[in-house]
Amino acid sequence: MAIQSRFIILLSIFFLYACGTESNLEGEHSPEAADSEGVHLSRRGVLLLKQGQPRKALVALREAAVRLPGRASVHFNLGLAHVRLGEHRLAIPPFQQAVALDSLNASFHFVLGDALSAEHRDPEAVSQYQRAIDLDPKQALYYYQLGKSLRATAAFDGAIAAFDAALALDAGFEDALYHRSELLARSNRAAEAEAGYKKLLQLAPRHVAALIDLAGLQTQGGRHGEAIASLRQALAHDPRHVQAQYLLYQALNRVAKVDEAAAALKAYQRLSSAKRHYDQGQIYLRKKDGEQAAESFSKAIENDSTFVDAYLSLCVVRLKTKDLENARRLLEKVLALETAHAEAYTLLGEVHLMEREFDAAREAFARAVALDSTQVRATFGLGRAFLLTGEYQKAIGPLTQTIEWAPLRLPIYVEAHYTLAMVQIKRKNFAAARDYLKKVLELNPDYPNAAAKLARLESTIAAAKN
Numbered sequence: 001m002a003i004q005s006r007f008i009i010l011l012s013i014f015f016l017y018a019c020g021t022e023s024n025l026e027g028e029h030s031p032e033a034a035d036s037e038g039v040h041l042s043r044r045g046v047l048l049l050k051q052g053q054p055r056k057a058l059v060a061l062r063e064a065a066v067r068l069p070g071r072a073s074v075h076f077n078l079g080l081a082h083v084r085l086g087e088h089r090l091a092i093p094p095f096q097q098a099v100a101l102d103s104l105n106a107s108f109h110f111v112l113g114d115a116l117s118a119e120h121r122d123p124e125a126v127s128q129y130q131r132a133i134d135l136d137p138k139q140a141l142y143y144y145q146l147g148k149s150l151r152a153t154a155a156f157d158g159a160i161a162a163f164d165a166a167l168a169l170d171a172g173f174e175d176a177l178y179h180r181s182e183l184l185a186r187s188n189r190a191a192e193a194e195a196g197y198k199k200l201l202q203l204a205p206r207h208v209a210a211l212i213d214l215a216g217l218q219t220q221g222g223r224h225g226e227a228i229a230s231l232r233q234a235l236a237h238d239p240r241h242v243q244a245q246y247l248l249y250q251a252l253n254r255v256a257k258v259d260e261a262a263a264a265l266k267a268y269q270r271l272s273s274a275k276r277h278y279d280q281g282q283i284y285l286r287k288k289d290g291e292q293a294a295e296s297f298s299k300a301i302e303n304d305s306t307f308v309d310a311y312l313s314l315c316v317v318r319l320k321t322k323d324l325e326n327a328r329r330l331l332e333k334v335l336a337l338e339t340a341h342a343e344a345y346t347l348l349g350e351v352h353l354m355e356r357e358f359d360a361a362r363e364a365f366a367r368a369v370a371l372d373s374t375q376v377r378a379t380f381g382l383g384r385a386f387l388l389t390g391e392y393q394k395a396i397g398p399l400t401q402t403i404e405w406a407p408l409r410l411p412i413y414v415e416a417h418y419t420l421a422m423v424q425i426k427r428k429n430f431a432a433a434r435d436y437l438k439k440v441l442e443l444n445p446d447y448p449n450a451a452a453k454l455a456r457l458e459s460t461i462a463a464a465k466n
Helices: 006-022 036-050 054-067 072-084 088-101 106-118 122-135 140-152 156-169 174-186 190-203 208-220 224-237 242-254 258-286 290-303 308-320 324-337 342-354 358-371 376-388 392-405 411-426 430-443 450-465
Strands: none
Touching (some): 036 054, 054 072, 054 392, 072 106, 088 106, 106 122, 106 140, 122 140, 140 156, 174 190, 174 208, 190 208, 208 224, 208 242, 224 242, 258 290, 258 308, 290 308, 342 358, 342 376, 358 376, 376 392, 376 411, 392 411, 411 430, 411 450, 430 450
Protein backbone atom coordinates (compact mmCIF):
# COMPACT_ATOMS: atom_id res chain seq x y z
CA MET A 1 0.00 0.00 0.00
CA ALA A 2 1.65 3.24 -1.12
CA ILE A 3 0.90 6.21 1.11
CA GLN A 4 -1.97 8.31 -0.13
CA SER A 5 -2.12 12.08 -0.15
CA ARG A 6 -3.45 13.85 2.94
CA PHE A 7 -6.61 14.59 1.06
CA ILE A 8 -7.29 10.92 0.28
CA ILE A 9 -6.39 9.82 3.80
CA LEU A 10 -8.74 12.31 5.40
CA LEU A 11 -11.47 11.69 2.86
CA SER A 12 -11.39 7.96 3.57
CA ILE A 13 -11.80 8.64 7.28
CA PHE A 14 -14.55 11.11 6.45
CA PHE A 15 -16.52 8.44 4.59
CA LEU A 16 -15.99 5.92 7.37
CA TYR A 17 -16.97 8.30 10.15
CA ALA A 18 -19.05 11.21 8.92
CA CYS A 19 -21.52 9.17 6.91
CA GLY A 20 -22.38 7.14 9.96
CA THR A 21 -22.68 10.00 12.43
CA GLU A 22 -24.67 12.57 10.50
CA SER A 23 -27.57 10.17 9.99
CA ASN A 24 -28.02 10.00 13.78
CA LEU A 25 -28.20 13.72 14.50
CA GLU A 26 -31.98 13.97 14.77
CA GLY A 27 -32.29 11.00 17.07
CA GLU A 28 -29.91 12.22 19.75
CA HIS A 29 -31.58 13.63 22.83
CA SER A 30 -30.00 17.04 23.29
CA PRO A 31 -31.16 20.64 22.89
CA GLU A 32 -29.04 20.91 19.77
CA ALA A 33 -30.88 18.03 18.13
CA ALA A 34 -33.97 20.22 18.12
CA ASP A 35 -32.23 22.70 15.83
CA SER A 36 -33.49 21.26 12.57
CA GLU A 37 -31.76 23.95 10.53
CA GLY A 38 -28.41 23.06 12.13
CA VAL A 39 -29.01 19.40 11.35
CA HIS A 40 -29.94 20.30 7.76
CA LEU A 41 -26.81 22.43 7.31
CA SER A 42 -24.61 19.72 8.76
CA ARG A 43 -26.03 17.12 6.39
CA ARG A 44 -25.74 19.49 3.47
CA GLY A 45 -22.08 20.08 4.32
CA VAL A 46 -21.43 16.34 4.40
CA LEU A 47 -23.19 15.89 1.05
CA LEU A 48 -21.19 18.71 -0.54
CA LEU A 49 -17.95 17.18 0.73
CA LYS A 50 -18.96 13.85 -0.80
CA GLN A 51 -19.65 15.64 -4.07
CA GLY A 52 -16.21 17.27 -4.07
CA GLN A 53 -17.47 20.79 -3.33
CA PRO A 54 -15.48 21.79 -0.21
CA ARG A 55 -15.92 25.53 -0.66
CA LYS A 56 -19.69 25.26 -0.57
CA ALA A 57 -19.45 22.69 2.23
CA LEU A 58 -17.44 25.17 4.26
CA VAL A 59 -20.25 27.74 4.16
CA ALA A 60 -22.84 25.23 5.37
CA LEU A 61 -20.59 23.69 8.03
CA ARG A 62 -19.52 27.03 9.49
CA GLU A 63 -23.15 27.90 10.17
CA ALA A 64 -23.87 24.37 11.39
CA ALA A 65 -21.01 24.67 13.88
CA VAL A 66 -22.57 27.88 15.26
CA ARG A 67 -25.96 26.22 15.61
CA LEU A 68 -24.60 22.90 16.92
CA PRO A 69 -21.52 23.91 18.94
CA GLY A 70 -21.53 20.74 21.01
CA ARG A 71 -21.63 18.36 18.04
CA ALA A 72 -18.15 16.90 17.50
CA SER A 73 -18.91 15.55 14.02
CA VAL A 74 -19.81 19.03 12.75
CA HIS A 75 -16.45 20.46 13.83
CA PHE A 76 -14.70 17.41 12.40
CA ASN A 77 -16.32 17.90 9.00
CA LEU A 78 -15.62 21.63 9.10
CA GLY A 79 -11.94 20.79 9.57
CA LEU A 80 -12.11 18.35 6.67
CA ALA A 81 -13.52 21.06 4.41
CA HIS A 82 -10.55 23.29 5.25
CA VAL A 83 -8.16 20.40 4.55
CA ARG A 84 -9.81 19.76 1.18
CA LEU A 85 -9.04 23.39 0.34
CA GLY A 86 -5.42 23.04 1.49
CA GLU A 87 -6.07 25.24 4.53
CA HIS A 88 -4.42 23.08 7.19
CA ARG A 89 -3.83 25.98 9.57
CA LEU A 90 -7.55 26.80 9.54
CA ALA A 91 -8.43 23.13 10.00
CA ILE A 92 -6.61 22.89 13.34
CA PRO A 93 -9.14 24.79 15.54
CA PRO A 94 -12.22 22.79 14.44
CA PHE A 95 -10.29 19.52 14.79
CA GLN A 96 -9.20 20.61 18.28
CA GLN A 97 -12.82 21.33 19.11
CA ALA A 98 -13.86 17.88 17.84
CA VAL A 99 -11.20 16.30 20.07
CA ALA A 100 -12.34 18.35 23.06
CA LEU A 101 -15.92 17.18 22.55
CA ASP A 102 -15.09 13.53 21.87
CA SER A 103 -11.64 12.70 23.21
CA LEU A 104 -12.13 8.95 22.72
CA ASN A 105 -12.42 9.11 18.94
CA ALA A 106 -9.12 7.98 17.43
CA SER A 107 -9.90 9.48 14.02
CA PHE A 108 -10.27 12.94 15.54
CA HIS A 109 -6.82 12.75 17.14
CA PHE A 110 -5.34 11.43 13.90
CA VAL A 111 -6.67 14.19 11.64
CA LEU A 112 -5.63 16.81 14.18
CA GLY A 113 -2.14 15.31 14.17
CA ASP A 114 -2.09 15.37 10.39
CA ALA A 115 -3.11 19.05 10.25
CA LEU A 116 -0.46 19.93 12.85
CA SER A 117 2.16 18.01 10.88
CA ALA A 118 1.20 19.87 7.70
CA GLU A 119 1.98 23.10 9.57
CA HIS A 120 5.35 21.68 10.75
CA ARG A 121 4.15 21.45 14.35
CA ASP A 122 5.47 17.91 14.63
CA PRO A 123 6.03 17.69 18.42
CA GLU A 124 2.33 18.44 18.87
CA ALA A 125 1.43 16.06 16.06
CA VAL A 126 3.36 13.25 17.77
CA SER A 127 1.19 13.45 20.86
CA GLN A 128 -1.99 13.33 18.77
CA TYR A 129 -0.80 10.35 16.73
CA GLN A 130 0.20 8.52 19.90
CA ARG A 131 -3.22 9.16 21.41
CA ALA A 132 -4.89 7.88 18.23
CA ILE A 133 -2.80 4.71 18.48
CA ASP A 134 -3.71 4.24 22.13
CA LEU A 135 -7.38 4.36 21.16
CA ASP A 136 -7.10 2.28 17.98
CA PRO A 137 -3.83 0.32 17.79
CA LYS A 138 -4.70 -1.61 14.63
CA GLN A 139 -4.26 1.22 12.10
CA ALA A 140 -0.99 0.97 10.14
CA LEU A 141 -1.49 4.50 8.85
CA TYR A 142 -1.43 5.92 12.39
CA TYR A 143 1.99 4.39 13.07
CA TYR A 144 3.29 5.56 9.70
CA GLN A 145 2.30 9.17 10.30
CA LEU A 146 3.74 8.96 13.81
CA GLY A 147 7.00 7.74 12.28
CA LYS A 148 7.11 10.67 9.88
CA SER A 149 6.61 13.21 12.65
CA LEU A 150 9.18 11.51 14.89
CA ARG A 151 11.60 11.58 11.97
CA ALA A 152 10.94 15.32 11.58
CA THR A 153 11.91 15.82 15.23
CA ALA A 154 15.11 13.76 14.76
CA ALA A 155 13.81 10.97 17.03
CA PHE A 156 15.13 8.36 14.61
CA ASP A 157 14.94 5.27 16.83
CA GLY A 158 11.34 6.05 17.68
CA ALA A 159 10.54 6.64 14.01
CA ILE A 160 12.03 3.27 13.03
CA ALA A 161 9.96 1.58 15.73
CA ALA A 162 6.83 3.32 14.45
CA PHE A 163 7.50 2.22 10.87
CA ASP A 164 8.14 -1.33 12.15
CA ALA A 165 4.74 -1.25 13.85
CA ALA A 166 3.07 -0.05 10.63
CA LEU A 167 4.71 -2.88 8.69
CA ALA A 168 3.68 -5.43 11.29
CA LEU A 169 0.10 -4.49 10.48
CA ASP A 170 0.62 -4.07 6.72
CA ALA A 171 3.71 -5.78 5.33
CA GLY A 172 3.14 -4.20 1.91
CA PHE A 173 3.12 -0.60 3.11
CA GLU A 174 5.59 0.75 0.54
CA ASP A 175 6.29 4.17 2.01
CA ALA A 176 6.77 2.75 5.49
CA LEU A 177 9.32 0.37 3.97
CA TYR A 178 11.12 3.21 2.22
CA HIS A 179 11.33 5.57 5.19
CA ARG A 180 12.31 2.74 7.54
CA SER A 181 15.12 1.68 5.19
CA GLU A 182 16.27 5.28 4.80
CA LEU A 183 16.53 5.72 8.58
CA LEU A 184 18.26 2.37 9.02
CA ALA A 185 20.91 3.46 6.50
CA ARG A 186 21.31 6.77 8.34
CA SER A 187 21.71 4.80 11.59
CA ASN A 188 24.57 2.71 10.10
CA ARG A 189 22.44 -0.44 9.92
CA ALA A 190 23.36 -1.04 6.29
CA ALA A 191 22.40 -4.71 5.99
CA GLU A 192 18.91 -4.12 7.39
CA ALA A 193 18.48 -1.05 5.18
CA GLU A 194 19.51 -2.95 2.06
CA ALA A 195 17.10 -5.78 2.85
CA GLY A 196 14.34 -3.20 3.27
CA TYR A 197 15.05 -1.52 -0.05
CA LYS A 198 15.12 -4.87 -1.84
CA LYS A 199 11.80 -5.87 -0.33
CA LEU A 200 10.33 -2.54 -1.41
CA LEU A 201 11.63 -3.00 -4.95
CA GLN A 202 9.92 -6.37 -5.15
CA LEU A 203 6.66 -4.52 -4.47
CA ALA A 204 7.49 -1.39 -6.50
CA PRO A 205 10.22 -2.07 -9.11
CA ARG A 206 9.97 1.51 -10.44
CA HIS A 207 10.74 3.17 -7.09
CA VAL A 208 13.59 5.43 -8.27
CA ALA A 209 14.52 6.81 -4.84
CA ALA A 210 14.86 3.28 -3.44
CA LEU A 211 17.07 2.24 -6.39
CA ILE A 212 19.36 5.25 -5.85
CA ASP A 213 19.60 4.69 -2.11
CA LEU A 214 20.27 1.00 -2.67
CA ALA A 215 23.05 1.91 -5.10
CA GLY A 216 24.57 4.09 -2.39
CA LEU A 217 24.69 1.17 0.02
CA GLN A 218 26.13 -1.12 -2.66
CA THR A 219 28.82 1.47 -3.40
CA GLN A 220 29.69 1.76 0.29
CA GLY A 221 30.09 -2.01 0.36
CA GLY A 222 32.46 -1.93 -2.64
CA ARG A 223 29.92 -3.71 -4.87
CA HIS A 224 30.22 -1.27 -7.74
CA GLY A 225 28.81 -3.60 -10.37
CA GLU A 226 25.60 -3.98 -8.39
CA ALA A 227 25.44 -0.22 -7.86
CA ILE A 228 25.81 0.37 -11.60
CA ALA A 229 22.94 -2.04 -12.31
CA SER A 230 20.71 -0.30 -9.74
CA LEU A 231 21.49 3.14 -11.17
CA ARG A 232 20.88 2.05 -14.75
CA GLN A 233 17.52 0.70 -13.63
CA ALA A 234 16.70 4.02 -11.94
CA LEU A 235 17.60 5.92 -15.11
CA ALA A 236 15.50 3.58 -17.21
CA HIS A 237 12.51 4.74 -15.17
CA ASP A 238 13.61 8.41 -14.92
CA PRO A 239 16.12 9.25 -17.69
CA ARG A 240 16.44 12.86 -16.54
CA HIS A 241 17.40 12.14 -12.93
CA VAL A 242 20.52 14.27 -12.41
CA GLN A 243 21.67 12.61 -9.18
CA ALA A 244 21.36 9.11 -10.59
CA GLN A 245 23.35 10.13 -13.66
CA TYR A 246 26.17 11.58 -11.55
CA LEU A 247 26.31 8.55 -9.26
CA LEU A 248 26.44 6.33 -12.33
CA TYR A 249 29.43 8.29 -13.61
CA GLN A 250 31.19 7.85 -10.25
CA ALA A 251 30.48 4.12 -10.12
CA LEU A 252 31.69 3.57 -13.68
CA ASN A 253 34.79 5.58 -12.95
CA ARG A 254 35.58 3.43 -9.92
CA VAL A 255 35.61 0.25 -12.03
CA ALA A 256 37.68 1.95 -14.76
CA LYS A 257 35.04 1.76 -17.47
CA VAL A 258 36.52 4.85 -19.02
CA ASP A 259 34.36 5.26 -22.12
CA GLU A 260 31.11 4.54 -20.29
CA ALA A 261 32.10 6.85 -17.45
CA ALA A 262 32.87 9.62 -19.93
CA ALA A 263 29.45 9.16 -21.56
CA ALA A 264 27.75 9.21 -18.16
CA LEU A 265 29.65 12.37 -17.18
CA LYS A 266 28.65 14.03 -20.43
CA ALA A 267 25.00 13.09 -19.83
CA TYR A 268 25.22 14.41 -16.27
CA GLN A 269 26.72 17.71 -17.45
CA ARG A 270 24.03 18.06 -20.10
CA LEU A 271 21.20 17.35 -17.65
CA SER A 272 22.59 19.49 -14.83
CA SER A 273 23.23 22.38 -17.20
CA ALA A 274 19.68 22.10 -18.54
CA LYS A 275 18.29 22.10 -15.01
CA ARG A 276 20.43 25.10 -14.05
CA HIS A 277 19.11 27.11 -17.01
CA TYR A 278 15.56 25.96 -16.28
CA ASP A 279 15.79 27.01 -12.62
CA GLN A 280 17.20 30.39 -13.67
CA GLY A 281 14.32 30.80 -16.09
CA GLN A 282 11.86 30.23 -13.28
CA ILE A 283 13.60 32.96 -11.27
CA TYR A 284 13.28 35.35 -14.21
CA LEU A 285 9.60 34.43 -14.55
CA ARG A 286 8.97 35.31 -10.91
CA LYS A 287 10.68 38.64 -11.58
CA LYS A 288 8.39 39.09 -14.61
CA ASP A 289 11.37 39.24 -16.96
CA GLY A 290 9.93 37.26 -19.85
CA GLU A 291 12.78 37.92 -22.29
CA GLN A 292 15.46 36.58 -19.95
CA ALA A 293 13.20 33.69 -18.94
CA ALA A 294 12.72 32.71 -22.58
CA GLU A 295 16.47 32.79 -23.15
CA SER A 296 17.09 30.54 -20.14
CA PHE A 297 14.37 28.04 -21.12
CA SER A 298 15.73 27.95 -24.68
CA LYS A 299 19.20 27.15 -23.33
CA ALA A 300 17.72 24.39 -21.19
CA ILE A 301 16.14 22.87 -24.29
CA GLU A 302 19.43 23.19 -26.22
CA ASN A 303 21.09 21.12 -23.50
CA ASP A 304 18.26 18.62 -23.21
CA SER A 305 15.86 18.29 -26.12
CA THR A 306 13.56 16.03 -24.06
CA PHE A 307 13.03 18.56 -21.25
CA VAL A 308 9.23 18.74 -21.26
CA ASP A 309 8.91 21.27 -18.43
CA ALA A 310 11.27 23.65 -20.23
CA TYR A 311 9.15 23.46 -23.39
CA LEU A 312 6.00 24.16 -21.37
CA SER A 313 7.55 27.08 -19.50
CA LEU A 314 8.82 28.60 -22.75
CA CYS A 315 5.35 28.13 -24.22
CA VAL A 316 3.85 30.14 -21.34
CA VAL A 317 6.28 32.98 -22.10
CA ARG A 318 5.36 32.87 -25.79
CA LEU A 319 1.67 32.99 -24.95
CA LYS A 320 2.17 36.12 -22.86
CA THR A 321 3.72 37.84 -25.88
CA LYS A 322 0.97 36.49 -28.19
CA ASP A 323 3.56 34.50 -30.18
CA LEU A 324 0.99 31.84 -30.96
CA GLU A 325 2.82 30.13 -33.80
CA ASN A 326 5.89 29.36 -31.69
CA ALA A 327 3.73 28.42 -28.70
CA ARG A 328 1.92 25.84 -30.81
CA ARG A 329 5.21 24.42 -32.13
CA LEU A 330 6.52 24.01 -28.59
CA LEU A 331 3.37 22.17 -27.57
CA GLU A 332 3.62 19.89 -30.59
CA LYS A 333 7.10 18.91 -29.41
CA VAL A 334 5.81 18.20 -25.92
CA LEU A 335 3.00 16.01 -27.24
CA ALA A 336 5.46 14.18 -29.46
CA LEU A 337 7.45 13.34 -26.31
CA GLU A 338 4.44 12.65 -24.07
CA THR A 339 1.24 11.96 -25.96
CA ALA A 340 -0.96 12.09 -22.85
CA HIS A 341 0.21 15.34 -21.24
CA ALA A 342 -2.83 17.12 -19.76
CA GLU A 343 -1.09 20.45 -19.19
CA ALA A 344 0.09 20.55 -22.82
CA TYR A 345 -3.47 20.02 -24.04
CA THR A 346 -4.67 22.77 -21.68
CA LEU A 347 -2.14 25.21 -23.12
CA LEU A 348 -2.99 24.08 -26.64
CA GLY A 349 -6.64 24.86 -25.92
CA GLU A 350 -5.64 28.35 -24.79
CA VAL A 351 -3.65 28.84 -28.00
CA HIS A 352 -6.69 27.84 -30.06
CA LEU A 353 -8.91 30.24 -28.09
CA MET A 354 -6.53 33.09 -28.81
CA GLU A 355 -6.59 32.07 -32.49
CA ARG A 356 -10.42 32.00 -32.34
CA GLU A 357 -10.40 28.34 -33.37
CA PHE A 358 -13.13 27.52 -30.88
CA ASP A 359 -13.95 23.96 -32.00
CA ALA A 360 -10.27 23.00 -31.81
CA ALA A 361 -10.04 24.65 -28.39
CA ARG A 362 -13.02 22.67 -27.12
CA GLU A 363 -11.43 19.41 -28.28
CA ALA A 364 -8.08 20.23 -26.66
CA PHE A 365 -9.65 21.19 -23.34
CA ALA A 366 -11.87 18.10 -23.38
CA ARG A 367 -8.79 15.94 -23.95
CA ALA A 368 -7.01 17.64 -21.02
CA VAL A 369 -9.99 17.06 -18.71
CA ALA A 370 -10.23 13.43 -19.83
CA LEU A 371 -6.56 12.95 -18.92
CA ASP A 372 -6.79 14.83 -15.62
CA SER A 373 -10.23 15.75 -14.28
CA THR A 374 -8.63 18.02 -11.64
CA GLN A 375 -7.22 20.45 -14.23
CA VAL A 376 -9.01 23.65 -13.19
CA ARG A 377 -7.73 25.73 -16.12
CA ALA A 378 -8.77 23.04 -18.58
CA THR A 379 -12.21 22.83 -16.98
CA PHE A 380 -12.60 26.60 -17.21
CA GLY A 381 -11.31 26.59 -20.78
CA LEU A 382 -13.83 23.91 -21.72
CA GLY A 383 -16.63 26.05 -20.32
CA ARG A 384 -15.42 29.07 -22.29
CA ALA A 385 -15.12 26.99 -25.45
CA PHE A 386 -18.70 25.73 -25.06
CA LEU A 387 -19.86 29.34 -24.68
CA LEU A 388 -17.99 30.41 -27.79
CA THR A 389 -19.31 27.49 -29.86
CA GLY A 390 -22.88 28.29 -28.81
CA GLU A 391 -23.31 25.22 -26.55
CA TYR A 392 -24.60 27.24 -23.62
CA GLN A 393 -26.14 24.47 -21.54
CA LYS A 394 -22.95 22.41 -21.75
CA ALA A 395 -20.90 25.40 -20.59
CA ILE A 396 -22.63 25.58 -17.19
CA GLY A 397 -21.18 22.38 -15.71
CA PRO A 398 -17.47 23.11 -16.32
CA LEU A 399 -17.80 26.74 -15.26
CA THR A 400 -19.63 25.80 -12.07
CA GLN A 401 -16.92 23.25 -11.29
CA THR A 402 -14.30 25.96 -11.79
CA ILE A 403 -15.98 28.10 -9.15
CA GLU A 404 -16.09 25.16 -6.77
CA TRP A 405 -12.44 24.18 -7.25
CA ALA A 406 -10.52 27.38 -7.92
CA PRO A 407 -8.98 29.19 -4.92
CA LEU A 408 -10.62 32.55 -4.23
CA ARG A 409 -7.33 34.40 -4.70
CA LEU A 410 -6.88 33.33 -8.32
CA PRO A 411 -8.22 35.49 -11.18
CA ILE A 412 -9.81 32.41 -12.75
CA TYR A 413 -12.33 32.33 -9.87
CA VAL A 414 -13.66 35.76 -10.85
CA GLU A 415 -13.41 34.99 -14.56
CA ALA A 416 -15.57 31.90 -14.13
CA HIS A 417 -18.33 34.00 -12.55
CA TYR A 418 -18.15 36.51 -15.40
CA THR A 419 -18.23 33.76 -18.04
CA LEU A 420 -21.22 32.15 -16.35
CA ALA A 421 -22.95 35.53 -16.48
CA MET A 422 -22.34 35.63 -20.24
CA VAL A 423 -23.74 32.11 -20.58
CA GLN A 424 -26.88 33.05 -18.66
CA ILE A 425 -27.34 36.17 -20.79
CA LYS A 426 -27.20 34.00 -23.91
CA ARG A 427 -29.81 31.72 -22.31
CA LYS A 428 -31.89 34.81 -21.44
CA ASN A 429 -31.73 33.88 -17.78
CA PHE A 430 -31.15 37.49 -16.79
CA ALA A 431 -31.73 37.14 -13.04
CA ALA A 432 -29.01 34.49 -12.74
CA ALA A 433 -26.68 36.57 -14.94
CA ARG A 434 -27.25 39.57 -12.70
CA ASP A 435 -26.30 37.55 -9.60
CA TYR A 436 -23.06 36.38 -11.21
CA LEU A 437 -22.13 39.91 -12.28
CA LYS A 438 -22.81 41.21 -8.77
CA LYS A 439 -20.43 38.58 -7.45
CA VAL A 440 -17.82 39.61 -10.01
CA LEU A 441 -18.00 43.22 -8.88
CA GLU A 442 -17.95 42.20 -5.24
CA LEU A 443 -14.70 40.31 -5.86
CA ASN A 444 -13.21 42.85 -8.29
CA PRO A 445 -14.98 46.22 -8.57
CA ASP A 446 -12.80 47.15 -11.55
CA TYR A 447 -13.49 44.04 -13.64
CA PRO A 448 -13.72 45.21 -17.28
CA ASN A 449 -17.25 45.66 -18.66
CA ALA A 450 -18.91 44.03 -15.63
CA ALA A 451 -20.48 47.23 -14.27
CA ALA A 452 -21.79 48.30 -17.68
CA LYS A 453 -23.26 44.87 -18.38
CA LEU A 454 -24.88 44.77 -14.94
CA ALA A 455 -26.47 48.18 -15.52
CA ARG A 456 -27.90 47.03 -18.85
CA LEU A 457 -29.21 43.85 -17.22
CA GLU A 458 -30.90 45.79 -14.44
CA SER A 459 -32.63 47.92 -17.09
CA THR A 460 -33.71 44.84 -19.03
CA ILE A 461 -35.09 43.15 -15.91
CA ALA A 462 -36.91 46.34 -14.83
CA ALA A 463 -38.41 46.77 -18.30
CA ALA A 464 -39.64 43.18 -18.27
CA LYS A 465 -41.42 43.76 -14.96
CA ASN A 466 -43.19 46.81 -16.39
